[in-house]
Amino acid sequence: MNWNRIVLVLAGAMTVALGAVQPIAGQGIPQPTPAVAQTQSPLSSTSAIAKEAESWLADLIKINTSNPPGNEQIAAMYIAAVLQKEGIKAELLELTPGRSAVAARLRSAVVPDPSKALLLVAHLDEVPVDKSRWTVNPFAAVIKDRYLYGRGAIDDKGMVAANLAVFIALKRSAAHLNRDVIFLATADEEASGDASVKMLIAKYWDKFAAGYAINEGGNVFLKNGKVQYIGVQASEKIAANVAVVAHGTSGHASQPTKDNPVVHLAAALAKIGAYSPPVHFTSIVRRYFEGLAPLEDDEIGKWIRSLEAPDRGEHAQRVVSEASPLWNAMLRDTITPTVLSAGVANNVIPAEARANLNVRLLPGDSIDAVINDLNKLINDPAVKLEVQPNAGLAAPPSSLESDFYNIITKVASQEFGGAPALPFQSTWLTDSAQLRLHNVQAYGLVPFPLTQEDLRRMHGDDERIPLASFDKGVDVLAKIVAEFAVSH
Ligand SMILES: [Zn+2]
Numbered sequence: 001m002n003w004n005r006i007v008l009v010l011a012g013a014m015t016v017a018l019g020a021v022q023p024i025a026g027q028g029i030p031q032p033t034p035a036v037a038q039t040q041s042p043l044s045s046t047s048a049i050a051k052e053a054e055s056w057l058a059d060l061i062k063i064n065t066s067n068p069p070g071n072e073q074i075a076a077m078y079i080a081a082v083l084q085k086e087g088i089k090a091e092l093l094e095l096t097p098g099r100s101a102v103a104a105r106l107r108s109a110v111v112p113d114p115s116k117a118l119l120l121v122a123h124l125d126e127v128p129v130d131k132s133r134w135t136v137n138p139f140a141a142v143i144k145d146r147y148l149y150g151r152g153a154i155d156d157k158g159m160v161a162a163n164l165a166v167f168i169a170l171k172r173s174a175a176h177l178n179r180d181v182i183f184l185a186t187a188d189e190e191a192s193g194d195a196s197v198k199m200l201i202a203k204y205w206d207k208f209a210a211g212y213a214i215n216e217g218g219n220v221f222l223k224n225g226k227v228q229y230i231g232v233q234a235s236e237k238i239a240a241n242v243a244v245v246a247h248g249t250s251g252h253a254s255q256p257t258k259d260n261p262v263v264h265l266a267a268a269l270a271k272i273g274a275y276s277p278p279v280h281f282t283s284i285v286r287r288y289f290e291g292l293a294p295l296e297d298d299e300i301g302k303w304i305r306s307l308e309a310p311d312r313g314e315h316a317q318r319v320v321s322e323a324s325p326l327w328n329a330m331l332r333d334t335i336t337p338t339v340l341s342a343g344v345a346n347n348v349i350p351a352e353a354r355a356n357l358n359v360r361l362l363p364g365d366s367i368d369a370v371i372n373d374l375n376k377l378i379n380d381p382a383v384k385l386e387v388q389p390n391a392g393l394a395a396p397p398s399s400l401e402s403d404f405y406n407i408i409t410k411v412a413s414q415e416f417g418g419a420p421a422l423p424f425q426s427t428w429l430t431d432s433a434q435l436r437l438h439n440v441q442a443y444g445l446v447p448f449p450l451t452q453e454d455l456r457r458m459h460g461d462d463e464r465i466p467l468a469s470f471d472k473g474v475d476v477l478a479k480i481v482a483e484f485a486v487s488h
Pocket of ligand 1: 189
């Protein structure tokens, strides 16, 4: 079937359901490869479907969904076409022109029970690239040394393709489900704007309402060729932006003044850069470090065990924070200057200088308390702090006692050579916070074993996924979902 025909068929169907669908630029859009007939239960052997999923992933990488502008609708339509070939009806959920999520459901019963349903969720958009810094075309899905290169290969089209594989495997196997399984690919995750999961929930919640979800957010950490541990995200930090604004008197740069706002801003930022907010433990972080201590070498393990010791806790917190930017950010609120602006000409003292602080709060901490501490630290009446709109909302953590959490940790640990599965509080944001605010027990696990080196490329250059890790991840995800959602 040719792509334009798929688009026409889909557009016809979607127009009925949703009203207007944006026209699609048909040129260069990959079309899904034909479905392969399965002879045995695809959930007992996933190697064939993992190979198909590799080609879906490659096709998705070729659809540029850099956000902004996103253009996720093209990727959503591609997925709808893949599902349609399997006899699964997918719905495009339009958010803004050209930006859609896509959802599909495998039913367990005539009357759905949303409180039991399982959502397989991933996002279609990706961060932009600086092409000049890549060694390959980021949108060509180049395979080199058994790595698939491309923007989104890990974050998060890898998970989109893996979810799709597991969802289709369930359908092909005609497995008897004990709960509905819903596939959802969201838009605008990277920018949390007008097409994000928040809007999606507001507009279309009944299309994918669920009690449980698996999403990105946690990882399978590979070290020295072995899985060191599996971090299952059950909570995440909250983002807010704060403007630092210094005011002064504008004038001729030939006669420097004491109230030059550039100087005041720079002094304030220097203090912020040297400041380390106090350590707060959440129960998830405490359990994470307890599980991590025996996995690290003796020296750092000793300090991890001493994090809350009355006598040397403070020193331990410093050692552990300095050993890893991730650990540092798991232990405390963080305040990161990101954007600076001041000045209109080289020979003019400006009246105002501004900086943006990207603040990441631990769940339970408040931005007002941070502002209070920063005002004391800066201690300069010429400098004001302004909290910017759209600060994130704290979501309750997902339960570490739920059946789904137990299955995820048990299966992942078994499948990754007995490596421990630890609860994880991500320092980054995911769509799960919004789901948790709607009573979804959402867990983050990108099921592909990845090294720090590969994880580092995620929002950087030459993002890539080892194909063996992808295949393994599809298999592990299939086992998790089968154990939770298939009647045995
Ligand atoms: Zn992501």
